[in-house]
Amino acid sequence: MQRVTNPHDDVAIHRTSPPVIEPGHTFGSVTDKISALTLRRRTPIGWYIGFTLSFMVAGMLMMTIAYLVMTGIGIWGNNVPVGWAFDIINFVWWIGIGHAGTLISAILLLLRQEWRTSINRFAEAMTLFAVASAGLFPLLHTGRPWLAYWLLPYPNTMGMWPQFRSPLMWDVFAVSTYATVSALFWYVGLIPDFATLRDRAKNRVFQIIYGMLALGWRGSARHWARYEATYLLLAGLATPLVLSVHTIVSLDFAVSVIPGWHATIFPPYFVAGAIYAGFAMVLTLTIPLRRFYGLEDFITVRHLRNMAKIMLATGLIVAYGYMTEAFMAWYSANTYEEYMILNRMRGPYAWAYWSLIFCNVIVPQLLWVKRVRHSTVALFLISLVVSVGMWLERFVILVTSLHRDFLVSSWGMYSPTVFDWSMFIGTIGLFFTLLFLFIRFLPIISIFEMRTLVPQAQAQINEEKGQA
Amino acid sequence: MKKSTRPATYGLMAEFDDPSAVVAAAQKVYDEGYRSIDAYSPYPIEALSEAIGVHSTRMPLLVLIGGILGLIGGYAMQYYTHAIDYPIIVGGRPFHSWPSFIPITFETTVLGASLAAVFGMLALNGLPEPYHPVFNTPNFALASRDRFFIVIEAVDPKFDRDATAEFLRGLGSREVIDVEH
Numbered sequence: 001m002q003r004v005t006n007p008h009d010d011v012a013i014h015r016t017s018p019p020v021i022e023p024g025h026t027f028g029s030v031t032d033k034i035s036a037l038t039l040r041r042r043t044p045i046g047w048y049i050g051f052t053l054s055f056m057v058a059g060m061l062m063m064t065i066a067y068l069v070m071t072g073i074g075i076w077g078n079n080v081p082v083g084w085a086f087d088i089i090n091f092v093w094w095i096g097i098g099h100a101g102t103l104i105s106a107i108l109l110l111l112r113q114e115w116r117t118s119i120n121r122f123a124e125a126m127t128l129f130a131v132a133s134a135g136l137f138p139l140l141h142t143g144r145p146w147l148a149y150w151l152l153p154y155p156n157t158m159g160m161w162p163q164f165r166s167p168l169m170w171d172v173f174a175v176s177t178y179a180t181v182s183a184l185f186w187y188v189g190l191i192p193d194f195a196t197l198r199d200r201a202k203n204r205v206f207q208i209i210y211g212m213l214a215l216g217w218r219g220s221a222r223h224w225a226r227y228e229a230t231y232l233l234l235a236g237l238a239t240p241l242v243l244s245v246h247t248i249v250s251l252d253f254a255v256s257v258i259p260g261w262h263a264t265i266f267p268p269y270f271v272a273g274a275i276y277a278g279f280a281m282v283l284t285l286t287i288p289l290r291r292f293y294g295l296e297d298f299i300t301v302r303h304l305r306n307m308a309k310i311m312l313a314t315g316l317i318v319a320y321g322y323m324t325e326a327f328m329a330w331y332s333a334n335t336y337e338e339y340m341i342l343n344r345m346r347g348p349y350a351w352a353y354w355s356l357i358f359c360n361v362i363v364p365q366l367l368w369v370k371r372v373r374h375s376t377v378a379l380f381l382i383s384l385v386v387s388v389g390m391w392l393e394r395f396v397i398l399v400t401s402l403h404r405d406f407l408v409s410s411w412g413m414y415s416p417t418v419f420d421w422s423m424f425i426g427t428i429g430l431f432f433t434l435l436f437l438f439i440r441f442l443p444i445i446s447i448f449e450m451r452t453l454v455p456q457a458q459a460q461i462n463e464e465k466g467q468a
Numbered sequence: 469m470k471k472s473t474r475p476a477t478y479g480l481m482a483e484f485d486d487p488s489a490v491v492a493a494a495q496k497v498y499d500e501g502y503r504s505i506d507a508y509s510p511y512p513i514e515a516l517s518e519a520i521g522v523h524s525t526r527m528p529l530l531v532l533i534g535g536i537l538g539l540i541g542g543y544a545m546q547y548y549t550h551a552i553d554y555p556i557i558v559g560g561r562p563f564h565s566w567p568s569f570i571p572i573t574f575e576t577t578v579l580g581a582s583l584a585a586v587f588g589m590l591a592l593n594g595l596p597e598p599y600h601p602v603f604n605t606p607n608f609a610l611a612s613r614d615r616f617f618i619v620i621e622a623v624d625p626k627f628d629r630d631a632t633a634e635f636l637r638g639l640g641s642r643e644v645i646d647v648e649h
Contacts, residue, residue: 027510027614153545161549165558165568173575181582188586192612196510199609215596218603219611221494221507223593225517229527230589234582237531241578248571451511460487464515 020115021453022297030298030450034443035200037293046292047440054432061426064419065140073143075419082402082414087141089394090424092249093277094134094431095175096270096390099242100278101127102182105189106238109231115306117449118298122289123282124186125442129434130281131179133427138171140423167251174248181241185234188227191217192448246271253397259340260401263328269321276314276360277390279307283383285435287376289444298445305373311386312367318393319361336406344400348413352396359389475622478601478649479504480633481608482618482641487513490616493639494519497618500635504624508602508617516616530588531581538580542573604648619647 021030068075078085101123108116139145151172153162162169194214201207217223250270253261283304290299329341344353363385372378404411438444451457484490487509494507498521507516550556551563561568590596602608602619611617618641620632636644 031510031613153549159554161554163558164546164550164572165561165565167571170571170575173572177575177579180579184582184586188589192511196612199612211598212596215590216598216600217595218600218608219508219510220593221509221513221517221520222522223595224509224512225514225522226525226527226589226592228512228514229525230585233527233531233585237578237582237585241575244571244574244578251571448511457487457511457513460491460513460515463488464491 020118020300020302021450022300023455025297025454027451027454027456030454031196031200031447033297034445034447034450035196037439038197038441038443039201039203039206043440044292047436051433051436051440054429054436057426057429058433059429060422061136061430064422064426065136068140068419068423069145073141075417076423077415077417077420079412081405081410081412082399084398084402085414086416086420086424087137088252089391089398090427091134091137092270092394093391094130094137094427095249096246096274096277097281097387098127098130098134098178098182098278099246099271099274100282101125101130102178102185102238102242103275103278104282105185106235106242109235110239113306114453115303117453118295118445119282119286119303119307120449121186121189121442121446122286122444124182124189125435125438125444126278126281126285127182128179128186129431129438131175131182132434133431135175135179136427136430137423138175167248167255170248171252174245178241178245181234181238185238188231188234189446190442191215192219192227193443193446195219196447197443243271246274258401258405259334259336260325260329260344260397263325265321265324265328269318269324272314272317272321273390273393276311276318277387279311279314280383280386280390283307283311283379284387287380287383289439291376293439293444295445298450301374304376304379308367308373308379308382311383312364315360315364315367315386322357322361339404340401343404344396347400347404349396349400349403352392353400356389356392356396359385360393363389474649475627477622477629478604478647479619479621479624479627480629480636480644481602481605481647482636482639482644483607484616484618484641485614487516487616489640490618491515491519493636493641494618496639497620497636501626502620502624502632504621504627506619506621508608508611508619510612510614510616526592527585527589530592531585534584534588535577535581537584539573539577541580542576543569545576546572601647601649605645607643 073087076086078087101120104116104123105120105127109120139148142148142151151162151169153164162172164170191214194210195217198207198210198214201210247267247270250266254263254266256262286299287304290296326341329337332338344350363382366372366378366382372382399414403414452461482493484493490507490509491513494505494516497505498519503521505520507520509516546569547564550565550569555563557563602611602617607615608617618636618639620627620636622629626632633644
């Protein structure tokens with residue numbers, strides 16, 4: 001199948017919208033421009049600076065982990081009654097960010113949104129790196145990460161099995177499946193582009209490495225037919241998967257009886273929040289990227305505008321979630337639920353609650369204004385605010401619910417230690433380190449999919465449609 | 469495809485630079501009766517694979533089988549561990565507490581289907597395949613850029629070095645050359 005919309009719709013869209021690819025491009029120019037970023041262009045000085053800074057921050061993560069493994073998780077601030085804190089906040093935050101990548105690559109593919117083509121590769125890479133950062137937190141929160149394989153069902157001399165009725169085990173399966181499928185989807189998408197890099201590379205080492213990664217891909221029509229079927233099927237599988245992953249993450253909370261967590265709104269509310277945070281992160285990353293690498297031809301205003309609209313829509317769903325939480329607390333007539341919401345709004349962590357409302361509900365309303373949606377600076381700033389807001393949301397959900405639950409005698413306060421922060425900031429360093437390596441060594445835009453948007457390819461497709 | 473008497477060359481390759489032209493040419497090659505043929509393009513063209521006679525792939529069936537195996541495997545694993553091998557009461561639920569088994573069953577279903585999709589696709593395509601005769605032709609590196617190719621293999625019963633080359637030239641190709649083994 002061809003991944004383009006109905007040509008008649010397309011004409012109508014183009015009349016009112018900026019194009020998804022600037023005019024004048026051919027198969028050759030698209031190929032050369034994107035592959036040159038990896039093969040021909042000298043590595044910009046900014047890349048070295050960015051990579052070095054990220055790697056230094058990632059070094060902080062490694063030192064934190066070393067100290068954590070030697071000492072124990074007591075170096076973190078979480079303790080009774082707030083037994084879950086940064087470790088789960090950051091896990092949920094990172095997983096959520098990853099979800100936009102799958103959404104762009106899978107759901108928008110199924111919906112035949114051709115504008116996704118120039119951002120899907122990058123967004124999928126973001127997914128993988130975000131999942132890698134997320135995975136570190138529960139792994140290290142086990143306290144003895146060298147025994148983490150106990151979470152997997154394997155016949156062992158202890159004669160025991162994991163507890164599959166627990167949402168935490170569901171999490172293990174959901175996140176590991178998600179990481180595997182995302183990696184496969186990404187790699188399958190890269191195979192034809194590896195072949196392009198293999199054929200265009202002049203350096204013998206690159207020819208061999210890209211050649212091995214390309215698996216001998218030669219663009220045979222028989223191969224393409226199976227490839228397209230596979231890609232579409234994977235998209236169809238990834239779509240329910242991404243929804244299930246964040247649903248299961250939310251069940252970690254909703255299956256418990258803690259006030260503020262035990263709510264049926266959690267799965268859809270978490271999924272919408274994940275997409276919201278993810279699109280904010282995609283915007284945060286693509287806006288500087290398209291500028292520094294001169295990719296305005298491929299990542300046009302149309303892409304930014306569409307992402308802004310998705311952010312606005314999911315932001316409204318998240319705002320609805322906040323309203324439902326407050327309404328259900330009152331409507332349940334449950335003392336603990338009522339106290340929970342009042343404590344969020346007026347208790348010691350009220351600053352976090354109101355900052356989150358400001359970041360996630362009030363600021364994004366600017367996206368209703370067309371001028372804001374078309375301003376890269378404004379979009380960049382709003383997406384940063386939303387990323388902070390979504391982090392605060394998880395902080396509020398975790399900490400305010402746990403620090404004052406049922407028994408007043410077991411109330412307490414939580415504050416993160418320096419190692420909570422160094423670990424969190426360290427994973428941001430890890431994320432950017434991986435991202436910089438990706439930008440340098442792999443095609444950041446799917447070359448073969450961009451070829452399908454070139455006028456010559458569209459002409460062939462339209463001709464076909466005309467005959468049919 | 470290997471015969472005891474190996475032809476002198478792998479086949480003939482015709483080069484095109486327009487997607488519409490290659491689709492039309494591929495259709496004529498197929499209509500002429502050639503069957504050991506393949507076409508190469510830098511991006512997926514549905515009409516091109518249709519033209520050389522590829523009408524269905526076995527991918528959906530493979531994915532369905534992978535999904536079913538994942539589903540049965542995931543559920544059986546939980547049933548065996550919690551109801552047979554190590555029955556223990558958790559949260560007052562029965563040993564065979566099927567609603568709690570659904571999330572993991574769902575995940576293993578998706579995992580099984582996805583693994584079947586990717587590895588099935590690679591296996592049916594015969595990848596990884598480091599060597600292939602088409603790479604011996606000088607311009608084939610452009611198949612991953614902006615050129616389109618049609619290859620008629622020498623093992624095709626209708627193949628005749630001169631007549632086939634003449635036929636391919638008549639289809640509007642830029643060039644027709646021999647493909648060495």
